[in-house]
Amino acid sequence: MSDVSNGDERIKEISKFRQALIRPELGGIVGTVAVFVFFGLFAFDSGMFNSQGVMNWSVVSAQFMIIAVGACLLMIAGEFDLSVGSMIGFAGMMIAIFGVTLGWPMWIAILVTFAICVAFGALNGYIVVKTGLPSFIVTLATLFILRGFTIFIPQTVERKTIIGGIREAAEGDWLAPIFGAKIGAPIFNWLGDMGIISVFERGNRAGEPVVNGIPMLIVWAIGLVIVGHFVLTRTRFGNWIFAAGGDADAARNAGVPVSSVKIKMFMFTAFCATVFAVCQVMEFGSAGADRGLLKEFEAIIAVVIGGALLTGGYGSVIGAALGALIFGVVQQGLFFAGVESSLFRVFLGIILLAAVILNTYIRRIITGER
Amino acid sequence: MSPIIEMKNIEKHFGSVIALAGVSVDVLPGECHCLLGDNGAGKSTFIKTMSGVHKPTKGEIVFDGQPMDFANPRAAISAGIATVHQHLGMIPLMSVARNFFMGNEPIKKVGPINVFDHDYANDVTMEEMKKMGINLRGPDQAVGTLSGGERQTVAIARAVHFGAKVLILDEPTSALGVRQTANVLATIDRVRKQGIAVVFITHNVRHAMAVGDRFTVLNRGKTLGTALKGEITPEALQDLMAGGQEMVALEGSLGGTV
Numbered sequence: 167m168s169d170v171s172n173g174d175e176r177i178k179e180i181s182k183f184r185q186a187l188i189r190p191e192l193g194g195i196v197g198t199v200a201v202f203v204f205f206g207l208f209a210f211d212s213g214m215f216n217s218q219g220v221m222n223w224s225v226v227s228a229q230f231m232i233i234a235v236g237a238c239l240l241m242i243a244g245e246f247d248l249s250v251g252s253m254i255g256f257a258g259m260m261i262a263i264f265g266v267t268l269g270w271p272m273w274i275a276i277l278v279t280f281a282i283c284v285a286f287g288a289l290n291g292y293i294v295v296k297t298g299l300p301s302f303i304v305t306l307a308t309l310f311i312l313r314g315f316t317i318f319i320p321q322t323v324e325r326k327t328i329i330g331g332i333r334e335a336a337e338g339d340w341l342a343p344i345f346g347a348k349i350g351a352p353i354f355n356w357l358g359d360m361g362i363i364s365v366f367e368r369g370n371r372a373g374e375p376v377v378n379g380i381p382m383l384i385v386w387a388i389g390l391v392i393v394g395h396f397v398l399t400r401t402r403f404g405n406w407i408f409a410a411g412g413d414a415d416a417a418r419n420a421g422v423p424v425s426s427v428k429i430k431m432f433m434f435t436a437f438c439a440t441v442f443a444v445c446q447v448m449e450f451g452s453a454g455a456d457r458g459l460l461k462e463f464e465a466i467i468a469v470v471i472g473g474a475l476l477t478g479g480y481g482s483v484i485g486a487a488l489g490a491l492i493f494g495v496v497q498q499g500l501f502f503a504g505v506e507s508s509l510f511r512v513f514l515g516i517i518l519l520a521a522v523i524l525n526t527y528i529r530r531i532i533t534g535e536r
Numbered sequence: 537m538s539p540i541i542e543m544k545n546i547e548k549h550f551g552s553v554i555a556l557a558g559v560s561v562d563v564l565p566g567e568c569h570c571l572l573g574d575n576g577a578g579k580s581t582f583i584k585t586m587s588g589v590h591k592p593t594k595g596e597i598v599f600d601g602q603p604m605d606f607a608n609p610r611a612a613i614s615a616g617i618a619t620v621h622q623h624l625g626m627i628p629l630m631s632v633a634r635n636f637f638m639g640n641e642p643i644k645k646v647g648p649i650n651v652f653d654h655d656y657a658n659d660v661t662m663e664e665m666k667k668m669g670i671n672l673r674g675p676d677q678a679v680g681t682l683s684g685g686e687r688q689t690v691a692i693a694r695a696v697h698f699g700a701k702v703l704i705l706d707e708p709t710s711a712l713g714v715r716q717t718a719n720v721l722a723t724i725d726r727v728r729k730q731g732i733a734v735v736f737i738t739h740n741v742r743h744a745m746a747v748g749d750r751f752t753v754l755n756r757g758k759t760l761g762t763a764l765k766g767e768i769t770p771e772a773l774q775d776l777m778a779g780g781q782e783m784v785a786l787e788g789s790l791g792g793t794v
Contacts (some may be wrong), residue, residue: 405637420639
C-alpha cells in the first residue's frame with residue numbers, strides 16, 4: 167500500500183489537451199467556431215449576417231434547441247424518444263381542434279394540449295420502464311400512433327388536414343403571447359432609428375425595422391437550455407439523470423429512483439415537443455397533419471453533435487444547444503450561400519458520423535478502456 | 537458483545553424451489569463474518585434477504601436488538617445495512633465524487649433552490665479516498681479510470697461514510713488480481729477495526745482466511761455450521777463448501793492443487 171500514497175508511477179500525467187477533450191461540449195464548441203468561420207468567409211455578403219439573416223438562422227436554431235434539450239436529458243438518462251416529431255404534429259393539431267373547431271378559449275386549448283402530450287410522454291416512459299423493452303421500439307410505436315391520430319382527427323371532424331384561423335382565435339388571449347409574441351420591440355425600433363439595423367423603405371411599414379422583436383420561440387429555447395443545464399449539472403436530480411443512464415442497476419442499488427427519473431425525462435421531452443408545437447402554430451396561424459416530420463432525428467443528431475453518448479450516462483445540454491446552433495446555421499447558411507439544399511443532408515450525414523466517432527473515442531479516454 | 541444482526545432460521549422459497557431451508561447467522565460489531573459456499577449454495581439469496589431485497593418466507597431478522605421487517609433495500613440502507621456488489625456499484629462514466637454521493641447527494645440552499653453542493657462533495661471524496669490509500673488526480677476523475685480493486689474500495693468507503701453498521705460485501709475479490717485483492721482485504725480489515733460488522737461473501741477460502749473472524753459455510757440452502765478462526769483448516773473449509781466427497785476425488789486427480 168505504501169507506494170500507492172506516493173502516486174502510481176504508471177498513471178501518466180494527463181495533458182491539458184486531453185483534459186479539454188473529455189469535456190462533452192468540446193465538439194460543439196469547435197463545430198460552432200468552424201461553421202461561423204466558414205460562412206463568415208464564404209457567405210458574408212449574402213445577407214446571412216444582417217439583422218434579417220441573423221434572425222432567420224436564430225429562429226431555426228432555436229427550434230432545434232427546444233427539442234434538443236429534451237432529447238439530450240432523455241438520452242443522458244439512457245433512453246430515446248422517436249415520437250417527438252409526431253408529438254409536434256399532434257400537439258399543434260390538438261390546439262387547432264380545441265381552439266378553432268371546438269372554439270375553446272386559447273389558454274384552455276394550450277393547457278389541455280400540454281396535459282395530453284405530457285401524459286403521452288409519461289405513458290411512453292411507463293411502458294419502457296415496466297416492460298424493459300428498448301425505448302427505440304416503444305416510441306417508434308408511439309410515432310405511428312400519434313401521426314395516425316394527427317391525420318385521422320382533423321379529417322374526421324373538419325374533412326381537411328390543415329386547420330387555420332389559430333391566430334384569430336388567439337386574439338386577446340393571455341397565454342398565447344407567451345408562445346407567439348415578440349419581445350424587445352422598442353429596442354429594435356431604436357436600433358432601426360439609429361441606422362444600426364435596416365428599416366423598410368417603402369410600403370405601409372416604411373421606417374419600421376425589418377426585424378421588430380425577438381420571437382418568444384428564442385426566449386423559450388434559451389430558457390430551456392439554461393434550466394436544463396442547471397438541473398443536469400447543479401442539482402441532485404441531475405446526478406440521478408447521469409446515474410440512471412450510466413448504469414441503471416448500480417443507480418438503483420445506490421437508492422436512485424431510476425424508473426421515476428426516466429419517466430420524468432420522457433415527460434420533459436414531450437413537454438419540449440409541445441412548446442415547439444405551440445410556438446409553431448402561433449407563428450404560422452395554422453396546424454398541419456405533416457408538421458414535425460423527422461424532427462425526432464434532428465433532435466437526436468443535434469444532441470450527438472453536442473457530445474452526448476447514444477448509450478447514455480454522458481452528455482451536456484450546452485453541447486446539445488451548440489449542436490442545434492450548428493444545425494440551424496448550416497441549414498440556413500447553405501441557403502444563403504446559394505448551395506443546392508439537398509447537399510445539406512449530405513453534410514448532416516457526414517457530421518453525424520464524425521461526431522459519433524469522436525464521441526466513442528472520448529468515451530474510451532474517460533473510462534480508460536483500451 | 538451482542539450481535540448487531542441476527543438471522544434466525546431464514547427460509548426463502550421461490551415457487552416450488554427452496555432456496556434457503558433454515559439458515560441462521562449472527563454478526564457481531566467489528567467482526568468479519570465470512571459466508572462461504574459454492575455456486576447455487578444460496579449465498580446471494582441469503583444476503584439479499586439480509587439487505588431487504590427479498591422478504592424471508594419464514595424466519596426472523598433481529599437488527600440491533602429489534603425484530604426487523606425491511607420493506608425494500610432503501611429501508612435496509614437507512615437502517616445501516618449497506619451492500620457492496622461485485623459489479624453493480626459504480627458508474628464508470630461518472631466522476632468519483634458523483635459516484636460517491638450517488639443517491640445521497642449533499643444539498644445546499646441557493647435562494648429557494650436546492651443545489652448539489654459540489655465543493656462539499658469534492659472535499660469529502662478526496663479526504664475519504666486519501667484515508668483508504670487511493671490518490672486521486674482530482675474528485676472529477678471518472679471512476680472508469682480506476683482499477684477494479686480501487687472501485688471496490690471506493691464503494692466500501694462510500695458505505696462506511698454513510699453510516700453503515702453492517703457492510704455486506706458480495707464477492708468483492710472474485711474478479712481481482714493478487715495485488716488488488718490484497719488492497720481490498722486490507723480495506724476490509726481497516727473497516728472492521730472501526731467497529732463495523734462485515735459480512736464477506738466469497739468462494740475463495742484463502743481470501744476468507746486472510747481477514748475472517750468466523751466462517752459460515754452454506755450448502756444447498758442450509759448452514760453447515762459456523763467455525764471460529766483457528767478452529768478450522770482451509771482444507772476442511774474447502775471440503776465443506778464443495779459438499780465433501782466429490783472434492784476429495786477431484787483433488788486427488790488434480791494433485792491437491794485446488
